[in-house]
Amino acid sequence: MNIPVTALLFVALSAVPGRALSTSTVDSLYFTRDQPGKLEDTLPLLEAEPDNPEALWRLGRSWVRLGERRDGKKAKLEAFERAKDALDRALKGDAESVEAHYWHGIALGRIGQTRGIMRSLFMIGPMKRGMRRVLELDPKHSGAHHVLGEMYRQLPAFAGGSRALAVAELERALELGPHHTAHYPALAQAYLDAGRREDAIRVLKALDGVKMPADPPDAEGNREEARRLLDALVSGSR
Numbered sequence: 001m002n003i004p005v006t007a008l009l010f011v012a013l014s015a016v017p018g019r020a021l022s023t024s025t026v027d028s029l030y031f032t033r034d035q036p037g038k039l040e041d042t043l044p045l046l047e048a049e050p051d052n053p054e055a056l057w058r059l060g061r062s063w064v065r066l067g068e069r070r071d072g073k074k075a076k077l078e079a080f081e082r083a084k085d086a087l088d089r090a091l092k093g094d095a096e097s098v099e100a101h102y103w104h105g106i107a108l109g110r111i112g113q114t115r116g117i118m119r120s121l122f123m124i125g126p127m128k129r130g131m132r133r134v135l136e137l138d139p140k141h142s143g144a145h146h147v148l149g150e151m152y153r154q155l156p157a158f159a160g161g162s163r164a165l166a167v168a169e170l171e172r173a174l175e176l177g178p179h180h181t182a183h184y185p186a187l188a189q190a191y192l193d194a195g196r197r198e199d200a201i202r203v204l205k206a207l208d209g210v211k212m213p214a215d216p217p218d219a220e221g222n223r224e225e226a227r228r229l230l231d232a233l234v235s236g237s238r
Helices: 005-014 023-030 038-047 053-069 073-093 098-115 121-137 142-154 163-176 183-193 197-209 216-235
Strands: none
Touching: 023 038, 023 053, 038 053, 053 073, 053 098, 073 098, 098 121, 098 142, 121 142, 142 163, 142 183, 163 183, 183 197, 183 216, 197 216
16 A cells, blocks of 8 residues: 555654644645645644644645635635634634734635625725734735735725725735745736736736745746736737
């Protein structure tokens, strides 16, 4: 019988009394999640630490990513609700955890997107407060600026949407996190919404200069999105 290496690792870790969670092992699996089964392999390792905030926020992160892969509203919501539950528990255990606050906001956002914005307006306040708390704890957290920027870009004006604030937050995200490839197409979209076509083209072209992306599994999708948008702008169809 061919037992996966990660399954053997889980058994080995479980057999050692008091053995702390290997966050480096979990993060290694997470950052190779483009390979089949790697993201799923994080779950038993993390679920074995139900009272560890470091494990719980990573569990929430994994469930967010699994939900993004699922088809169908019901299946997606199930995963995102599991993420939120894990992140609620992480924050109960450590109210100062930057990543728990961040991924909690991401989970709320995914739940809202899946249900529909108009049915989820009540989540806007908690999401904003969560991201502002992230920035209080870590002023250089580019992901929090990204989330705020996307909120301002996607929300209708009556719910707090603002093209100017979207650009400002996403510019700050890119300034703080130039190796995070998701910032580039997001800022380009914000520039386009604001009528700044040349700035959008400039940012999309700049993505080619990112040689060591912070999140490699996301990078190719971000690059493909940027290529499609750039092709449309250059051809004049946008």
